Amino acid sequence: MKLLRNLFVIIFLFAVFVPFGNAEEKRVRWKLAMTWGPTLHPFVDTVENMADMVETMSGGNFVIRIDASNIHKSPFGVFDMVKLGQYEMGHTASYYWKGKDMSFLPLTTMPFGMTTPEQYAWFYYGGGMELMQKAYEKNGMLSFPGGNTGNQMGGWFRKEINSLDDLKGLKMRIPGFAGQVLAKLGVTVTNIPPGELYTSLERGTIDALEWVGPGMDINMGFHKIAPYYYTGWHEPATELQFLVNKKAYDKLPEKYKEILKVAMKTAAYDMYIQNYHMSANAWSTMKEKYPNIKVKTFPDEVLNAMKTSYNELLSKYKKENALFKEIMESKEAYLKKARDWTYISDYLYLKSMSDTE
Amino acid sequence: MKLLRNLFVIIFLFAVFVPFGNAEEKRVRWKLAMTWGPTLHPFVDTVENMADMVETMSGGNFVIRIDASNIHKSPFGVFDMVKLGQYEMGHTASYYWKGKDMSFLPLTTMPFGMTTPEQYAWFYYGGGMELMQKAYEKNGMLSFPGGNTGNQMGGWFRKEINSLDDLKGLKMRIPGFAGQVLAKLGVTVTNIPPGELYTSLERGTIDALEWVGPGMDINMGFHKIAPYYYTGWHEPATELQFLVNKKAYDKLPEKYKEILKVAMKTAAYDMYIQNYHMSANAWSTMKEKYPNIKVKTFPDEVLNAMKTSYNELLSKYKKENALFKEIMESKEAYLKKARDWTYISDYLYLKSMSDTE
Incomplete structure (x- = not known):
């Protein structure tokens, strides 16, 4: 009888605690440091949208706390804080780190360079993401597009x-x-x-x-x-940046990795569109009030x-800098092809619409 | 003693079976019908990417089977099949349904209308999504952007x-x-x-x-x-369409709803960028081979x-058609503001880059 009771106790403890330890239901609490203050729209919206998507898609189990620069007091310390694991994530811009390594510069935007859709095509289909990871992996970090301001x-x-x-x-x-x-x-x-x-x-x-x-x-x-x-x-296509500490990322269950990557990607695209909207509205107001x-x-x-x-x-x-050279040559070759297409598609369309107004 | 044992049995059964009945781990199997055949890139890539994201983000629990038109044999029956719940989802284009209701037409693109970023800004920040739902809710469906071909x-x-x-x-x-x-x-x-x-x-x-x-x-x-x-x-910004049966959608756990919405949105943005890439490459090849x-x-x-x-x-x-009028007036007002911004940003940038080549 005592044996049976002990058996029940063991099964009971196992059954109660194992589900909470299940990788599928793992609870993750991360912190993200932004270079910006808490009211810089649309930059902060992008981070909040990303964190909201992650939380909802994980059923409330993966939660990212956002610290603006007024909290952590180190807007340009984001690189090092994420590298050292003091924060699992950062939201910033790659070109701030050109003093550490020039190859970080062209991952944001370059003068006379690609427009936003051209540059996203380079990142996602033209080898850009691979080059970006090459620049960041030496620092124990992953880097992802973090929202585009547009031109x-x-x-x-x-x-x-x-x-x-x-x-x-x-x-x-x-x-x-x-x-x-x-x-x-x-x-x-x-x-x-x-x-x-x-x-x-x-x-x-x-x-x-x-x-x-x-x-x-x-x-x-x-x-x-x-x-x-x-x-x-x-700055024809200024792309902000999500930084992720690689060790922290590697510990995530597969589905949380995908949830995080998809949420960052969507939030980044959304910022481009949100800022398009904000600029269209603001420009309309400015022109009217200040002719x-x-x-x-x-x-x-x-x-x-x-x-x-x-x-x-x-x-x-x-x-x-050899990697800077490699990134720039990749961007230059891609720009040439992408711009030829932009020219006969959106550019000549906009021109003919403007000419026949 | 018997009381204690019974208590253990009850706790044991509760602890073992409750976690498996948890809505958090619900298994969902959906079917999606495409208007297209199985090799029409990048349209089919968009659907596959969406389904892959949903499956991975749900830890393998929410799986969407994709039927191309060679399977279901009814490319222009997608609207009715999703409406009737024969398929939970469809991938198609809203302008195919203008014979049913003209207000479906302008949800794809309109002659002399918005470019892709302008139209995404209208959908997501200018009231477009609300108008689209107004057109589709009468038919027991939800409609979401499903990928843009660009100009x-x-x-x-x-x-x-x-x-x-x-x-x-x-x-x-x-x-x-x-x-x-x-x-x-x-x-x-x-x-x-x-x-x-x-x-x-x-x-x-x-x-x-x-x-x-x-x-x-x-x-x-x-x-x-x-x-x-x-x-x-x-067709300056042809937006494809995901159709979702509303009853099927309403039965999803909250986190699957968000996973589905985010995956559709990301896949749609991605198609715009993928087709930009495909067109840049193809145009470069065409020009070279056929001067x-x-x-x-x-x-x-x-x-x-x-x-x-x-x-x-x-x-x-x-x-x-009153709703057609409402949608068009919303698009026309938005285009005016958005185009003024496009003109002084990307258009004049591209013009000055072309002028000083």
């Missing part, structure tokens, strides 16, 4: 740019690689914290700045004080000089 | 079209609404099964035809016998006449 505008200028001479001595806030390109043309490139940009532009501390596009520019108010809105050249805004394209002389400056920097970095 | 080309022509007169008596295979638009301009619109198109074009039974774009056109071989490749006007191909845009006179013809048909259908 970024060339920036807000207080005065019109009619020639190369107008660039000489121009004080402009334009960070990163595009800033290097312009610096070679005589632009005084400055970096000013976002909170001080409006006042700097208003007081003439700077003559111009670039931000993103109408959807994210409208709340900054630059259109009220710098009426020349230049079309884009430097003084003038959309301008840089003169061919200026664009050609920018291209020359860009190509010089490109040659230099290709010589210095 | 379709205007077709392959044996002779150049220089004026409206060149359209008179022209024999062209161009089905659906675009065919109606051209018929008003004197085109003799014919419908010929896909398998007979090449021979018909070669023998002059028809003078022109439209298919999709380079990625799907290349295997049809039309470029070998009709060298004028016209740019698009009639005689001439890309043409219809003259403004012809495009303007097409627009007039289109607007006349539009007015007629708006008067006849």
